[in-house]
Amino acid sequence: MEERIFTCNLCEALCGLRVSVDGPTVTGIRGDPDDVLSGGHICPKAHGLRELLDDPDRLRAPLKRVGEDLRPAPWDEALDTIAARLRSIQREHGRDAVALYVGNPVVHSHRGALASQLLTSVLGTKNRYDPNSQDGNPRLFACMQVYGDALAIPVPDVDRVDHLLVLGANPAASNGSMMALGNPRARFSAIVERGGRVVLVDPRRTETASWASRHHFIRPGGDAALLFAMLHVLFREGRIDGDRVGRVASGLEELRRLAEPFAPERVADAVGIDAEVIRTLARELASSPRACVYARVGVCQNAFGPVASWLVEALNIVTGNFDREGGCLFPAPAADIAPLGRMVIGNHHGRWRSRVRGLPEFLGALPSAAMAEEIETPGKGQIRALVCIAGNPVLSTPNGERLAGALGRLDLLVAIDLYVNETARLAHFVLPPKHIFETGSYDVVLSRFAVRNVAKYSAPIVETADDTRDDWSIAVELASRLAMPAMAGASPGLRSAWVRGVRALARDLPERVIDLLLRTGPYKLSLAELRAAPHGKDLGPLTPRGPRAIRTPDRRARLAPPALVADVGRLLSWVDEARVGGELLLIGRRHLRSNNSWMHNLRSLTKGPDRSSLLMHPADGARLGLADGGLVRVRSRAGELTARLTLTDDVMRGVVSLPHGFGHAAARATLRVAGALEGESANRLTDELFVEPVIGTSVLNGVPVTVEIDLSSPSG
Ligand SMILES: Nc1nc2c(c(=O)[nH]1)N[C@H]1C(S)=C(S)[C@@H](COP(=O)(O)OP(=O)(O)OC[C@H]3O[C@@H](n4cnc5c(=O)[nH]c(N)nc54)[C@H](O)[C@@H]3O)O[C@H]1N2
Ligand SMILES: Nc1nc2c(c(=O)[nH]1)N[C@H]1C(S)=C(S)[C@@H](COP(=O)(O)OP(=O)(O)OC[C@H]3O[C@@H](n4cnc5c(=O)[nH]c(N)nc54)[C@H](O)[C@@H]3O)O[C@H]1N2
Ligand code: SF4
Ligand SMILES: [Mo]
Numbered sequence: 001m002e003e004r005i006f007t008c009n010l011c012e013a014l015c016g017l018r019v020s021v022d023g024p025t026v027t028g029i030r031g032d033p034d035d036v037l038s039g040g041h042i043c044p045k046a047h048g049l050r051e052l053l054d055d056p057d058r059l060r061a062p063l064k065r066v067g068e069d070l071r072p073a074p075w076d077e078a079l080d081t082i083a084a085r086l087r088s089i090q091r092e093h094g095r096d097a098v099a100l101y102v103g104n105p106v107v108h109s110h111r112g113a114l115a116s117q118l119l120t121s122v123l124g125t126k127n128r129y130d131p132n133s134q135d136g137n138p139r140l141f142a143c144m145q146v147y148g149d150a151l152a153i154p155v156p157d158v159d160r161v162d163h164l165l166v167l168g169a170n171p172a173a174s175n176g177s178m179m180a181l182g183n184p185r186a187r188f189s190a191i192v193e194r195g196g197r198v199v200l201v202d203p204r205r206t207e208t209a210s211w212a213s214r215h216h217f218i219r220p221g222g223d224a225a226l227l228f229a230m231l232h233v234l235f236r237e238g239r240i241d242g243d244r245v246g247r248v249a250s251g252l253e254e255l256r257r258l259a260e261p262f263a264p265e266r267v268a269d270a271v272g273i274d275a276e277v278i279r280t281l282a283r284e285l286a287s288s289p290r291a292c293v294y295a296r297v298g299v300c301q302n303a304f305g306p307v308a309s310w311l312v313e314a315l316n317i318v319t320g321n322f323d324r325e326g327g328c329l330f331p332a333p334a335a336d337i338a339p340l341g342r343m344v345i346g347n348h349h350g351r352w353r354s355r356v357r358g359l360p361e362f363l364g365a366l367p368s369a370a371m372a373e374e375i376e377t378p379g380k381g382q383i384r385a386l387v388c389i390a391g392n393p394v395l396s397t398p399n400g401e402r403l404a405g406a407l408g409r410l411d412l413l414v415a416i417d418l419y420v421n422e423t424a425r426l427a428h429f430v431l432p433p434k435h436i437f438e439t440g441s442y443d444v445v446l447s448r449f450a451v452r453n454v455a456k457y458s459a460p461i462v463e464t465a466d467d468t469r470d471d472w473s474i475a476v477e478l479a480s481r482l483a484m485p486a487m488a489g490a491s492p493g494l495r496s497a498w499v500r501g502v503r504a505l506a507r508d509l510p511e512r513v514i515d516l517l518l519r520t521g522p523y524k525l526s527l528a529e530l531r532a533a534p535h536g537k538d539l540g541p542l543t544p545r546g547p548r549a550i551r552t553p554d555r556r557a558r559l560a561p562p563a564l565v566a567d568v569g570r571l572l573s574w575v576d577e578a579r580v581g582g583e584l585l586l587i588g589r590r591h592l593r594s595n596n597s598w599m600h601n602l603r604s605l606t607k608g609p610d611r612s613s614l615l616m617h618p619a620d621g622a623r624l625g626l627a628d629g630g631l632v633r634v635r636s637r638a639g640e641l642t643a644r645l646t647l648t649d650d651v652m653r654g655v656v657s658l659p660h661g662f663g664h665a666a667a668r669a670t671l672r673v674a675g676a677l678e679g680e681s682a683n684r685l686t687d688e689l690f691v692e693p694v695i696g697t698s699v700l701n702g703v704p705v706t707v708e709i710d711l712s713s714p715s716g
Contacts, residue, residue, distance in 0.1 A: 001022045002021050002022075003018050003020055003021075004021050004461040005017070005019070005032055005534035006019050006461055007443065008042065008045075009436050010046070010595055011174065011176075012175065012179070012181075012449065013043075013182060013184060014180045015032075015042045016034070016035025016036075016037070016038050016456070016536065017029050017031065017032055018030050018031070018032045019461055024462055024463060026053055028050075029047055029050050031046075035456075036536035036537065037180070037183075037452060037536060039183055040183075041184070041185070043175060044604070045593065045595060047605075049435075049437065051603070052418070052435060052599070053437060057419060057420075057671055059420065059432035060466040060467055061073075061467040061468070062429065063420070063429065063430040064078055064081070075469065076496075078431065079431075079478060082412070082414050085385070085412050086123075086387075086412065086478075086482060089385050089411060089412065093380075093384055095124050096125050096126045096127050096383075097381070097383060098384070099129065099374070099375075099383045100123050100125060100387050100388075100389075101128075101129045101386060101388040101393055102119070102390070103390035103391025103392065103393075104131050104390065107446065108441070109439065109440075109443070110444045110511075110513070111471055111510045113445055114509070114513065115470075115475035115476075116475075117341075119475050119478065119479070121344060121479075122483050123387070123482075126381075127374060128365045129366060130365050130368070131396060131397075133365070133366075133695075133697050134301065134368060134398075135297060136177075136178060136300055137300070137363075137695055137697050138306040138309040138692070138697050139295075140363065141309070141349065142309035142313055143313070145558060145561035145564055146313045146314070146559070146561060147558075148550060149347060150363055151338040151448070152551060153330070153448070155179050155328060155449050155450070155542065156451070157292065157324075157326050157329050157541075158187045158188070159451060160541070161196065161290050161291065162191075162195075162291060163284055163290070163291035164191060164196070164291070164294060165199050165281065165284075165292070166198060166294050167293070167294070167295040167299050168223060168296055168297060168299035169202075169294065169296035169297065170202070171208055172185070172208040173206065173207055173592050174590050175592075179296075179451060188208075188211040188212075189211060197213045197284070198213050199216070199281065199284070200212040200215040201223070201273075203217055203218055203219065203587055203651065203652045203701075204589065204650055205217075206589075216277060217272055217273075218273060219270065219578075219585070219654070220587050220701050222267075222271035222272060223302065224311060225262060225571060225575050226267065226273060227315060228258070228262035228267070229259075229264045229267045229275075230278060230285065231262070231311065231314065231315065231318070232263055233264060233278065234315075235260075237283070239286040239287075240318045241320065245320075248317065249318075249559050250554065250556050250557070252559055254565070255314060255559040258565065258568055261572055262572075263275075264278040264279055267575050269578065270575045272652065285315065289326070290324070290326025291319060291326075292321055293316055294312070294328075298701055301697065301699065302701045303692055303702055304571055306694040306697070310561065323545060325543070329542035329544060329545070330542075330545045331447075333447050333450075333455075334447065334454075334517075334522070334523050334537070334539060335444055335455065335525075337444045337445060337448075338448070345364035346363065346364055348361070349362040349363070350362075352366075354366045354367070354370040354373075355377070355381045356370065356373040356377045359691065360696060362695045367695070367696035367697065368397040369399075369698045370688075371393065371406070372403040372405075375406035375409065376406050383410070385410055387414045387416070387478075388413070388415045388416070388417070388423055390417065390433075390471070391423065392421045392423045394407070394421075394426075394681075395662075395663055395681050395683060396597055396660065396661070396683065397698070398638065398683055398698045399638040399684070399686065401638075401684050402638075404422070404426065407423065407426045408426050412428050412429075413427040414430075414431065416431045416433060417431075417432070417433070418432065418598075419598065419670065420667065420670035421597065421667060421670075422597070422664065422666055422681075431474050432468045432469075433470055434464075435464070437461050438463060440458050441458045442457045442514050443456070452538065452540070452541055453538075455523070455537045456530065456536035456537070457514070457527060457530035472510050473503070476502060477503065479502075480503065480506075484498060515527040515528075563694065566694075567694050570693070580654070581654070583654065583704055584616075584654060584656050584704070584705050584706065585654060585656070585704060586636070586655075586658060586685055586702070586703040586704075586705045587655055587657050588657065588700055589615075590659065591611050593605040594659065594661060597661035598661070600661070600664060600671070600677060601671045606673060610677075611659065611679075612658070613643060613679075614634060614643040614644065614656050614658050615650065615651045615657040616645060617652065617654075618647045619653050620653060620654065624707060626645055626647075626708075627647075628647040629644065630644070630709065631644055631709075633710040634658070634706070634707050635685075636703055637689070637690075638685060638687040638688065638690075639685055641663075642710050642712075643658060645707075659679075660683055660700070661682075662678075662679030663679060663680040663682075682700075686698065687703060
């Protein structure tokens, strides 16, 4: 038995693991105290990595559809058939007739990240989708507008900040996002221990509240108005140093003009926060020596995500905390994938629009909310085939039920996934990737968000006899068959010689790319050096980068970007027209033991109490005559579901909370543990027609719903 070091790639914390390995089996996992970022921290999901390796329901060989069933098929047969069908669909109906959906886990490994870029290039379709339109697009768009680059994303300097204002994030469950923390609890607790403050703004008093100094409820969607009101206070009270701001940013006068109508008294009711509290939030931020505003998914996924994300940057800039130690800073990653990303997906928006609803492209992808209608609506450019890598859009995108119906009508659906999940079960082919322990990992995307500059490479630590291939190899196999149309007519012998040749050439390409990026990066490292330093290389704290990190023409940030200013009128109407009282707004939530729609098939992570219940304030429960623990029927414009009710004053009045990623009953044949869990998919209720107007992000937080006793269920 040996102990090997590996960086967990399940979430964004980048924890170092000590993995006990015995041949092809893993016998134990614990935290690596010598890890340069996490110092020994892990969460229960790390053990899930071991269970995942052993899970009998994880796919070990490719499957192809035969009638109602999915049956084993040899790799070459599956790949040849898929490539031939994709090619003929694109030849007959145009490139856009084949869609690509790139799911979340591919960003968590270098081979996955490069696989998705290769598939994107080789399919060349305008119908590319990914979860960013359910997730971070507003933040990326705001950074593109403010700093001239969607990938110029400042990270809170958590280790030195004195005052951290957190909106719409729950790091005690998520372990942090767009902010790789290594050891989230220790880093957050340290802020308070050194006399600093963490202030949380969230419609639910979350697990993170126990790490925070204070928590304030906010009405879902209220962040943009709150942030404007804070700016209003700072301008009114003369707390902004115009000369200092002018050196790093343009547009201060316009921002002042825009903030003018957002007096705290005017927004208080709509936002659900008293005017005096808003003033305090503003003053604390301005008077703390080193402060930072940080907002994440809860803010991105609401109706004003882009404007709110812009104002977060604006507040950090006008309070002098941008690009400053203890404020927010741009990390300097050892291997920067941004230039490659810009080459493949670009740094653009609105280059094309979705065919049916006209939703804008952003970073080479269309909003997932358009996917179902693009499959259902006949005409030139209709989607007839979909390749889905590492995704589960049936559970993860709004109105997943409608999408499931549409997917069932495709001429070809290919899923590249560890499991036959709710999406893959509708597929014609399912191709199984390897477990991350078999492929190794360099978290090339998330190391861009580390709160300390670090570089870690994990070499593969187990080798199984499974008939699986890693994501990159699968992408190469498909690409080699697709990229050479002449080969279609070539003899089988020549064709397979070509595929073998490409396979051999491409095998170690991802590692060679990482090595090149490391060598040409700011620290002139190499992959060999990282292999020799499995606990990672500590490259020091984040440091100010100065104007060269800003990619606008004048190297100054833009405080009033027109694309975002255009949505301010709608925000003001929302403030004045907010119907407060009576209505219920649905928000999501995450749990430490759950990971989006997957890992629910692992017993160690799903045992214990049901985590899928609908949270509601007792006052709303009383008003609606609903009892704690009963079953309720929840309805929205898009759909309905049954949920178990938990009454708790941890959630704001007028708000109900349901986690996404549940609802595995339809896949119970292939996900035997998950399929037996309680809970339906929250994305039966979220609405594919409810997107914010700037870039078409799905509004998953703040969805109007009704709740009543479920009369159809015996225990309701
Ligand atoms: N255990 C676990 N970890 C994960 C994941 C997981 O599924 N499970 N998923 C990973 C992924 S893909 C991501 S993107 C990250 C996300 O990481 P986080 O951004 O930390 O996401 P959440 O934990 O969902 O926290 C979002 C919070 O926003 C609140 N909220 C909802 N609506 C609003 C609103 O309008 N305004 C404000 N201010 N708050 C609101 C919710 O109540 C919730 O507490 O987590 C990652 N880590
Ligand atoms: N209502 C609501 N919906 C949401 C959210 C929310 O907060 N509320 N959050 C959104 C967010 S932030 C995100 S990121 C999305 C996530 O949504 P998606 O990216 O669509 O899906 P996941 O649920 O992450 O499922 C990932 C799939 O990849 C598979 N997988 C895991 N590792 C690998 C691998 O290495 N290779 C391959 N090929 N497959 C792998 C898993 O088995 C799983 O089936 O969900 C979004 N949907
Ligand atoms: S916090 Fe994230 S990276 Fe760390 S062990 Fe848990 S899932 Fe893995
Ligand atoms: Mo996400």
